[in-house]
Amino acid sequence: MVIAGSQEGPVVALLDAEPGATVTEVPLIDRTRRCGNVEMGSGISAESDTILARGGEAEQLIDRLTNIAALALTTDAVGAAARALDLSVNYAKDRCQFGRPIGSFQAVKHKLANMYVTVAACQAAIEKAAEKFDSAPLDASTQVAIAAASRFGRSGAGRVVGDAMQVHGGIGYTWEHDCHILMKRAKFAETYLSDGWAQGDRLVNALRTGAA
Incomplete structure (x- = not known):
């Protein structure tokens, strides 16, 4: 195509x-x-x-395909973040330091809690955008919902996988571990198709014009 x-x-x-x-x-x-x-x-x-x-129909088709690609890529990134969260929780339960699991330390608990909240919020944004796209794929509010989900979802996934690498420490960087693979997958999504600033500009313009 x-x-x-x-x-x-x-x-x-x-x-x-x-x-x-x-x-x-x-x-x-x-x-x-x-x-x-x-x-x-x-x-x-x-x-x-x-x-x-052709013409106007082509513009609508391009917008539709662009929205599908953005939503799919964001969903993939957040899925990688969710998997990184699961790995981090399990690792924090098993990895012991100073005679107890590292997950018992407050700093690690807070990091894992923040990761969970971010993943849950990203998933909610994606679900809302998908519902709007299913009912009205070219509506202005749908465009805003997808831009919001893409901006928040991709940047949020990037933060979660970064935190996952910190929880895992050196083991997360080894070739045999899945953590670095998930990080690369989420980081790739942050800049592919369009960067976060472009999505942010789209949201700001929508708010200024009342489309949101």
Whole structure:
């Protein structure tokens, strides 16, 4: 699926990549994902039966797909954060220092509690955004809900996985442990598609215009 420009505005088309498309893989911090730059060769063209939408319809389709991608990526990041929280709680129960589990120390308790609150709040924001998208995918309030969930969810997930690394200490950085994998997954989501500042600007503009 590609987006191109025309005299009528944007065009969304579903093209066969075989005639001349080349894909150059781009290394990512998250090695569980694959990403690449796609270059369309001169032998590839959009026929009438491959065009999905033009003009205003294409703009709506692009907005819809962008919202789906943002919500899916945020959900994935928060899922990684939730798993990191579970690992941290179990590790705090098992890891002993000064003759008792580290989870019994107030500093660790508070960190785990904050992690739990953040994950729960992020999940609630995602659920609200998903419900709005299901009922009115292109409504202004839906756009705001998705921007809010994306901004809060991705940054919140980043904080949770960072705290998880602190709870685990050195073991979390070892190649054999899942903690660093979850951290890379959540950190990747913080900047992919759009950064937190862009989502924040979108929210501020919506509040100023009354869309929220």
